[in-house]
Amino acid sequence: MLLAALRDLQWRRRRFVITILGTALVFAMSLLMSGLSNAFTVEIKQTLDDQRATAWISRDNVAGAFSPGSSLAPDDVATITQALTPANRLAPLLFAAATARMPDGGIRNVNVMGLNSGGLGTFTEVAEGATELISGSVIVPKSLDLNLGDTFDISGVSFSVSGIVDHASLIAGTPTVLMPITDAQALLFGGQPRVSMLLAVSDPTGSTEVIVPAGYRAFTRAEVTADLIRPLKNPIASIDFVKILLWMVAALIIASVVYLTVLERTRDIAVFKATGSSSWSIGVGICLQAVILAVLASIIGIVMALLLAPKFPMEVAVSTQSMILLPLLAIGVGVLAGLIGVRRTVRVEPATAFGGP
Amino acid sequence: MSEVVIEDLVVEYHRGGYPIRPLDGFSARVPAGQLTVLLGPSGCGKTTLLSCLSGIQRPASGTIVVGDTTVTALDAQGLTAYRRSTVGVVFQAFNLVPSLSAQENIMVPLRSAGTRRLAARARATELLEMVGLSDRGDHRPGSLSGGQMQRVAIARALALDPPLIVADEPTANLDHVQVEVVLRILRSLTKRGSTVLISTHDQRLLPLADQVIDMAPHQPSGLTPVVKVTLAIGEMLFGEGDVGDRLYRVESGQIALSRGGAPIGTANAGEVFGEMAPVFSLTRSATAIATEATSLTGYTAKAFRSEFGGDALRQLVGRWG
Numbered sequence: 001m002l003l004a005a006l007r008d009l010q011w012r013r014r015r016f017v018i019t020i021l022g023t024a025l026v027f028a029m030s031l032l033m034s035g036l037s038n039a040f041t042v043e044i045k046q047t048l049d050d051q052r053a054t055a056w057i058s059r060d061n062v063a064g065a066f067s068p069g070s071s072l073a074p075d076d077v078a079t080i081t082q083a084l085t086p087a088n089r090l091a092p093l094l095f096a097a098a099t100a101r102m103p104d105g106g107i108r109n110v111n112v113m114g115l116n117s118g119g120l121g122t123f124t125e126v127a128e129g130a131t132e133l134i135s136g137s138v139i140v141p142k143s144l145d146l147n148l149g150d151t152f153d154i155s156g157v158s159f160s161v162s163g164i165v166d167h168a169s170l171i172a173g174t175p176t177v178l179m180p181i182t183d184a185q186a187l188l189f190g191g192q193p194r195v196s197m198l199l200a201v202s203d204p205t206g207s208t209e210v211i212v213p214a215g216y217r218a219f220t221r222a223e224v225t226a227d228l229i230r231p232l233k234n235p236i237a238s239i240d241f242v243k244i245l246l247w248m249v250a251a252l253i254i255a256s257v258v259y260l261t262v263l264e265r266t267r268d269i270a271v272f273k274a275t276g277s278s279s280w281s282i283g284v285g286i287c288l289q290a291v292i293l294a295v296l297a298s299i300i301g302i303v304m305a306l307l308l309a310p311k312f313p314m315e316v317a318v319s320t321q322s323m324i325l326l327p328l329l330a331i332g333v334g335v336l337a338g339l340i341g342v343r344r345t346v347r348v349e350p351a352t353a354f355g356g357p
Numbered sequence: 358m359s360e361v362v363i364e365d366l367v368v369e370y371h372r373g374g375y376p377i378r379p380l381d382g383f384s385a386r387v388p389a390g391q392l393t394v395l396l397g398p399s400g401c402g403k404t405t406l407l408s409c410l411s412g413i414q415r416p417a418s419g420t421i422v423v424g425d426t427t428v429t430a431l432d433a434q435g436l437t438a439y440r441r442s443t444v445g446v447v448f449q450a451f452n453l454v455p456s457l458s459a460q461e462n463i464m465v466p467l468r469s470a471g472t473r474r475l476a477a478r479a480r481a482t483e484l485l486e487m488v489g490l491s492d493r494g495d496h497r498p499g500s501l502s503g504g505q506m507q508r509v510a511i512a513r514a515l516a517l518d519p520p521l522i523v524a525d526e527p528t529a530n531l532d533h534v535q536v537e538v539v540l541r542i543l544r545s546l547t548k549r550g551s552t553v554l555i556s557t558h559d560q561r562l563l564p565l566a567d568q569v570i571d572m573a574p575h576q577p578s579g580l581t582p583v584v585k586v587t588l589a590i591g592e593m594l595f596g597e598g599d600v601g602d603r604l605y606r607v608e609s610g611q612i613a614l615s616r617g618g619a620p621i622g623t624a625n626a627g628e629v630f631g632e633m634a635p636v637f638s639l640t641r642s643a644t645a646i647a648t649e650a651t652s653l654t655g656y657t658a659k660a661f662r663s664e665f666g667g668d669a670l671r672q673l674v675g676r677w678g
Contacts, residue, residue, distance in 0.1 A: 003461060003468065004454060011456030271452045274413050275513065276441025277469040350413045350440075353452050354404050354525055 001277060004268075005285030009292060012261060019257045020297045023250050027301025027326060028308060030246040035309055035316035037239045042317040043169045044228045047176065048221055050168070051121045053091075053199035055210035055218035064227025065197040065219045066095055066170075074193050076216070083213045087203040091119035092195035094184040100144075100177070101153040108144065111169075111176040112154065114184020120199040122178065129163035137162035139178040141169060143315075157187055172232055173314045247333060250297070255337035258290045262341040266348050273350035283342035290338030291331055298330035359424035359443070359520035359552050361387035361410065366419035368405050378598045379405040380416070385570050387554055389424075389520075392547050394563060395556040397572030398638065403556035406572070407523045410554065411444045412436040423521055441470050445514030447524035447543075451506040453498040459509045460485060460494035466516045484512035488542055504535025511542055515551075522546055524555045528562070540565055573638050582660030588612075588647035594631075599641045601634020603655035604673070610651025614643045623648070632658075632673045 009016055056065035057080055058072060072080075072092075081090055094114035099107055115121045117133035124131060126139060129148050133139070138159045140146050151160045159179065168176040185191060200210045200218065210218040219227070229236075262269070272282050302323050309316040368380040379402035387393045395403045408414040409421060412428055421428040423443060431439055440446075445466075453462045460481045467477035485494050488508040498506050507527060514522055524543060528536045544565055546553050555562065563569055580602055588594060594605065594612065605612075605624075612624040621643060624630040634641050635658045662670050 001469070004457060004465065007454075007456040007461065267450075267452060268454045271448070271454065272465065272469070273437075274411065274440060274446055274448075275466040275469065276437060276517075277465070278437050281469060351408050353413075353446070353448055354408055 001272065001281045001285035002288060004272070005288045008261070008265070009289055015257065015261075016293060019253060020293055020300060023253050023293065023297035024300035024304055026246050026250040026253065027298050027330070028304035030243050030250070031301060031305035031318055031322060031326060032308060032312060032316055033239050033243045033246065034322045035305065035318035036312070036314060037236045038319050038322070039315040039317040040172055040229060040232050040236065041225070043167070043173065043315065044225050046167055047170055047228075048224060050123060051093075051199055052124075052201070053120050054202050054221065055200045055212075056093075056224050057090075057198040057200055057210070057212055057216055057218050058196070060215055060217035064230075065224055066227050070095075070196050072195050072198065077195065077198065079213055080198055080216055084200065084210070085203055087205065088200045088210060089120055091116055091121055091199045092181055093121050093197050093199050094181050094188065094194075095196040096184070096188045097174075098155045098188065102144070103146070103150055103152055109174050110144075110154065111171065111174055112184055112188060113176055113178050114181035114188075114195075115178060116181055120201065123163070123165055123168075126163040126165050129161070131163060133178060133180045134162050135180050135183055136160065137179070139163035139165060139168075141165050141167055141175045141177075143167075143169065143173070144175050144177075155187055159183075167315075169315065170228060172235060247329070250294070250330075251333045251337045254290050254293050254297075254334060255340045257293070258286060258337055258341040259344060261289070262286060262344045267352060269345055269348045270350050270352035273348065274353045279346045283338075283345050286341040286345055287335055287338030290341065291334030294330040294334030294337065295327050298327040302326060360389040360422075361385075361521065361552060361554070362420075362422045363387075363406075363410075364420045364422075366406070366409065366421065367417045368402070368409060368414065369417040380409075381598050383419070383572075387552060387570075388568065389552050390547055390550055391567035392544060392553040392555065392565060393568040393570060394566035395554065395570050395572055396558070396560065396563070397556075398558050400639065401572045403558075403572055404525055407446075407525050407554065407556055410521070411446045411523050412439045413446075441466060442517055443519050444521045444523060445517070445519040447507070447510050447514045447522065447527050449526035449529050451498070451503070451510045451530070453506055453509055453513075455498050458495050458497055459490060459501065459505075462498070462509055463513045463516050466513060470517055480516060481512070484515055485509075487515075488512045489538070502535065503531050504538055507531060507535070507539050508542060511539070515546070520551060522551050522553045524553070526557055527555060528557065528559065580657050582657050583664070584655045586653045586655055588651045588653070590647055590649050592647050594645040594647065594653070595641050596644045597641055601631060601639060601641045603657055604632040604635055604661055605630055605645075605653045605655050608652045608654060610653075611648045612645050612651060612653070613648045614645055616643045629661075629673055632661075632670065636670065636674060 058065040058070040062070045077092065084090060096112050098110055098112045100110045102108055115133060122133060123139060136159060138161060140161055142164060146161045148161055148164065151158050170176055185193060202208050202210050212218045269282055305318050309318055363383060363385045366380050366383040367378065369378045395406060397403050409416050416429060426439060426443060428439060463481035463484055464477040467480055482494065485491050488511055490505060490508055493501060493505060527539055531539060543553060543555060606629045607624050607626050609626050613620060614622045614630065631645065633639055656664065
């Protein structure tokens with residue numbers, strides 16, 4: 001019956017090609033959704049990689065180093081600095097949300113990071129310009145569409161672009177701009193010498209952990225990641241929900257076409273049964289058709305997703321894992337969709353084969 | 358070689374809420390290695406009989422024995438195996454799968470039976486040669502003539518070399534040239550030792566047969582043309598599925614007509630009913646019961662025509678309801 005199933009695919013190829021393309025688009029949308037939610041994690045990973053820290057130190061009564069309210073006064077910084085060694089390479093970081101008025105007059109939300117030039121947290125290389133943090137200048141990601149030397153306002157203060165990096169964003173693609181910490185303190189804390197956290201690395205000659213005095217806490221990379229992903233919990237859950245709906249749509253597209261085909265093939269199926277084929281073997285052929293449709297759609301869906309991802313308004317990181325997983329899930333979708341046709345197949349009476357045309 | 362013995366076969370199904378019995382106590386014996394023609398008009402149960410013989414439909418009662426196999430005693434799996442190995446079916450509408458080539462259509466039962474692809478292909482080629490279509494194996498049914506399609510269908514029925522071949526109206530959709538080729542092939546199958554059973558309503562096929570089973574409901578010969586009948590209240594004149602030999606005129610009283618237990622009308626004094634069965638050699642489609650003491654006159658179709666004229670009979674047949 002496998003031969004009959006394959007020949008039928010060829011016979012009704014136009015219909016099946018349309019089905020494959022339609023389902024592929026749905027699969028591509030599902031992959032883009034995965035890529036979108038994956039991008040939220042990828043940007044965090046990239047930011048933390050760029051910072052080269054292994055610990056993010058703040059007071060122990062805050063939810064996380066990047067949470068609102070995470071703030072260290074100069075005394076706090078002094079206490080922590082005394083307790084640690086130079087090998088911990090402490091570096092202050094001021095992190096806050098702000099708005100930017102772009103040269104074209106548009107308003108963009110940005111994350112501001114204030115840092116000491118050359119310390120932990122600063123870029124070691126840029127796509128254009130310089131890595132140094134210069135007062136009155138900022139390093140921006142390409143997503144802000146700015147050129148070297150362009151000036152724009154952040155919270156009413158004008159800055160010029162001294163460096164451009166490929167990627168720098170947090171919290172669902174919000175661009176991150178880097179500036180000297182003193183500029184950030186002047187801009188956001190009214191000139192108070194407070195910082196959001198201290199970045200540190202573990203002492204290569206000592207413990208792998210960064211030990212801080214009582215009242216403070218060294219957040220690990222996993223904890224910082226959880227802290228940064230927390231505001232995105234609902235959007236990620238919503239995206240996952242849409243993904244499930246898209247899987248259902250894909251299954252229903254294939255199921256409806258396979259079911260329609262089975263309806264059209266009622267007499268063929270009756271003849272197969274009348275000539276001694278079991279319902280089981282006919283059903284396997286029907287399921288095989290659905291699985292072939294789903295797997296082909298998944299492969300085309302992957303190509304579509306890779307082509308569409310750069311056009312997406314937000315950063316989309318389609319992972320290799322999800323591209324490998326998609327055809328496997330497609331097999332499941334195909335089997336489920338095929339079962340609807342199989343159910344109909346079992347009901348076909350072989351006696352239908354008798355009678356006129 | 359398989360002899361076919363059918364005993365007291367009853368097939369009943371329900372349609373529109375009332376029971377229909379296309380076969381009611383049918384018995385026949387089909388000798389092994391012979392070609393038997395089942396002759397009868399549409400609706401007389403030929404296809405139903407073939408459907409039971411080919412293990413596709415289960416009768417309500419009765420037995421069918423093909424060779425050593427009691428078909429009516431087989432379970433679902435046994436029937437699938439029986440359809441595969443013992444019987445080959447040739448359908449009126451050819452029923453070739455349109456997406457498969459002629460050769461692949463013949464391979465379907467072979468592959469279902471587990472024959473390897475190459476062996477199945479070789480067998481299909483051999484059968485195509487036998488039915489004179491060795492050059493058409495790669496063609497799909499859409500590019501074959503009706504006769505060619507039926508020859509492929511015969512080859513498919515022969516694929517697993519079954520001892521019994523049943524053909525349902527195999528020539529109904531063919532022109533006379535194609536009929537000739539198909540009939541020659543069917544006739545030649547008995548030489549291979551197959552028992553062949555062909556259903557048809559075409560009397561021209563009779564010279565082909567070693568045996569003819571006439572399935573038309575027949576009126577007994579030597580009927581008295583006109584009879585007087587008296588019924589007491591509640592007495593039945595005829596029942597659904599009975600052979601219909603007369604039409605009746607109510608002289609006095611009343612007859613209630615019902616189908617499947619549901620009333621469909623009454624016949625009162627002076628009215629005539631029951632004309633379809635004797636005129637068209639059909640079985641009764643309704644039951645007639647006297648609702649009071651009733652006297653009737655029964656006529657054969659011929660007697661009615663001579664008594665009341667052809668027009669009266671035609672008007673009766675042409676009335677609605």
